[in-house]
Amino acid sequence: MNFFDKLHNNISQNKSILFVGLDPNPEMMPARYQHQDIISNLWSWLQFIISETADFVCAYKPTLGFYEALGIPGLELLQKTLAAIPSHIPIILDAKHGDLNTSTIFARTVFTEWGVDAITLSPYTGQDHVAPFLVYPDKTVFILCSTSNPGAEALQQYPSKESPLYLQVVQESKNWGTPEQLGLEVGTTNADVLAKVRQAAPERIIMARSIWAGGGNLKNILDAGLNNSGNGLLIPVPQDMLASQNLSEEIQFLRAEINQVREGIVLDGSSCAVWLPDVSAVNQHPLHDLILQLYDIDCIMFGNFVQASGAVFPYYIDLRKIISNPQIFNQVLSSYEEIVKNLTFDRLAGIPYGSLPTATGLALRLHCPMIFPRKEVKAHGTRKLIEGNFHAGETVVVIDDILISGKSVMEGADKLKSAGLNVHDIVVFIDHEQGVKDKLQANGYRGHAVLTISEITTVLHQAGRINDEQFLALTAE
Numbered sequence: 001m002n003f004f005d006k007l008h009n010n011i012s013q014n015k016s017i018l019f020v021g022l023d024p025n026p027e028m029m030p031a032r033y034q035h036q037d038i039i040s041n042l043w044s045w046l047q048f049i050i051s052e053t054a055d056f057v058c059a060y061k062p063t064l065g066f067y068e069a070l071g072i073p074g075l076e077l078l079q080k081t082l083a084a085i086p087s088h089i090p091i092i093l094d095a096k097h098g099d100l101n102t103s104t105i106f107a108r109t110v111f112t113e114w115g116v117d118a119i120t121l122s123p124y125t126g127q128d129h130v131a132p133f134l135v136y137p138d139k140t141v142f143i144l145c146s147t148s149n150p151g152a153e154a155l156q157q158y159p160s161k162e163s164p165l166y167l168q169v170v171q172e173s174k175n176w177g178t179p180e181q182l183g184l185e186v187g188t189t190n191a192d193v194l195a196k197v198r199q200a201a202p203e204r205i206i207m208a209r210s211i212w213a214g215g216g217n218l219k220n221i222l223d224a225g226l227n228n229s230g231n232g233l234l235i236p237v238p239q240d241m242l243a244s245q246n247l248s249e250e251i252q253f254l255r256a257e258i259n260q261v262r263e264g265i266v267l268d269g270s271s272c273a274v275w276l277p278d279v280s281a282v283n284q285h286p287l288h289d290l291i292l293q294l295y296d297i298d299c300i301m302f303g304n305f306v307q308a309s310g311a312v313f314p315y316y317i318d319l320r321k322i323i324s325n326p327q328i329f330n331q332v333l334s335s336y337e338e339i340v341k342n343l344t345f346d347r348l349a350g351i352p353y354g355s356l357p358t359a360t361g362l363a364l365r366l367h368c369p370m371i372f373p374r375k376e377v378k379a380h381g382t383r384k385l386i387e388g389n390f391h392a393g394e395t396v397v398v399i400d401d402i403l404i405s406g407k408s409v410m411e412g413a414d415k416l417k418s419a420g421l422n423v424h425d426i427v428v429f430i431d432h433e434q435g436v437k438d439k440l441q442a443n444g445y446r447g448h449a450v451l452t453i454s455e456i457t458t459v460l461h462q463a464g465r466i467n468d469e470q471f472l473a474l475t476a477e
């Protein structure tokens, strides 16, 4: 079961968004455990914490640094801790000291050998560092956006309070992984920071940290960080509570306090005339996140762009960029796959150059052969018009990126037909609309598109990525 399903099962079963940090820190260990060697004492304490809390939390978060600080016995203690956590409760390994050149091997160790479900990571080494962790489909990463350390302010608030670095981390990291793959870690005592992150990432799970320092106001923190359905936020059990002999009672009391606020949010939402949370979730475009991510990596640009035909359009779509962003590329492939899997064909053909990676990705996913019509025929060598092997009489589905006039895709399809192949279906990611599908039909092709320009502009406008003026300019097109 993946991290997300495990987490949500526990949230609903244990009725809790609380998680427990498992920190074998000798300095925090209660005096009552000090009778044997340090490792045995810490182990007794950790066992007590797990047994007292397992029915009242949604996740455990062992901190690797505390285990490492104890040397080899510490790493053995970590293995015992991981094994002692009931298997239905997800484990988030707090390991923010990973480095770029070790991330691939570290990801393999923690996810496949240690069997943890999620990991916290620092964002500063960028997507290159995070990507090796994202290739594990059942696992999740939490990206550190802010910490409550006073000394971190100078960096986190840079360059201005209006556009601080920690919010740029949120925006950037949202492009690295889907909401199921990537959550955000927000350490703060300030509910405003949490509210800003929630606003920037309404769809992400936020793991709150350090909220108890300075006697933080729980209600404010919950109001700021919970999403509209009273979820999306993980709250740490206070460190000093873990030293209490009455841990089980205290944690249940805290859980009840938190759930009261959560229920208030859900009730407010359902009794109010506009129960926005559910309405927005239900009405949200199924590819809402993907559209925003494509916009954020500049695949969708607004301005005046001259097309091949000489016409000037108020936007330009450059889907060639997706190949540099594996997780977005993967989502784009899935969206094509939903259409292509329902068609009948012998081979796929990509239109060069832009759609060759997409057609290749689909061919690999669907286990089907691929060919492509050359853009220009070479004057030397085999002088082939079509690359790849095929038999005349076979049926080919053509894959392209965007339909504007339909000229380029039909030229490609015609080359395939001239080699004795049958082409009935053309699948693209974006349909510019304005009758281009009818034009394909008039030429004997069925056009299928994942998205239309209107769907894209509507999502971008609703999400505030484009303003009213830009939206109107686009819809007047």
Ligand SMILES: O=c1ccn([C@@H]2O[C@H](COP(=O)(O)O)[C@@H](O)[C@H]2O)c(=O)[nH]1
Pocket (backbone or CB within 6 Å): 307, 308, 315, 316, 317, 318, 319, 354, 400, 401, 402, 403, 404, 405, 406, 407, 408, 409
């Ligand atoms: O925003 C755009 C517009 C065009 N392209 C490229 O052009 C063809 C589609 O144009 P047709 O007029 O339908 O031939 C498309 O395959 C792209 O290569 C684009 O990328 N983005």
